[in-house]
Amino acid sequence: KNEVEQSPQNLTAQEGEFITINCSYSVGISALHWLQQHPGGGIVSLFMLSSGKKKHGRLIATINIQEKHSSLHITASHPRDSAVYICATSFYSNYKLTFGKGTLLTVNP
């Protein structure tokens, strides 16, 4: 059974700071997902990656397959980035997600 661990559980930052959220998992996977959940509950898929690095705007996601570890970075953080960030893993065979517990990010102005 795949275990997905995220750290930190809670993170408070000042606007403009560089933020890193970490995710580790216990078994080989096909893909790793980073999701964003806002207070209203809706979820946005930020990244799906199986190797290397992806960048979208101020967000960067990296994955190290050998170390079974991924990071989500936010550059020049902004209060609107405040949300819960969730790491999840999946296999192409069934695409079922195993979720981490999430990281609550609060960015203060």
Next chain:
Amino acid sequence: GAVVSQHPSWVICKSGTSVKIECRSLDFQATTMFWYRQFPKQSLMLMATSNEGSKATYEQGVEKDKFLINHASLTLSTLTVTSAHPEDSSFYICSARDGPPGTSEGGELFFGEGSRLTVL
């Protein structure tokens, strides 16, 4: 970009009644849809996998007779909570992917906005 629409976004019902939640893929055909449940301050938990034209696959511990899933077309899956009880109050979210199972091609996941169910 691709959009998944869920309806209703919130619903309040009396104990014993049934509630239907719809999940639609608006601009792509979803071969597979997933239904999740999230209790307050807890992780998302997968309830079932819904494949168009076949029976849903339920996760262990999820009662298939209580949570009826129908995926009648490539753009619509429905979750019906039958004989709802207060303990069924939760946030229900669907996701959909395009592309064939077993491959990464077209395998991006899109999430609905969620449906908050309160059973009185």
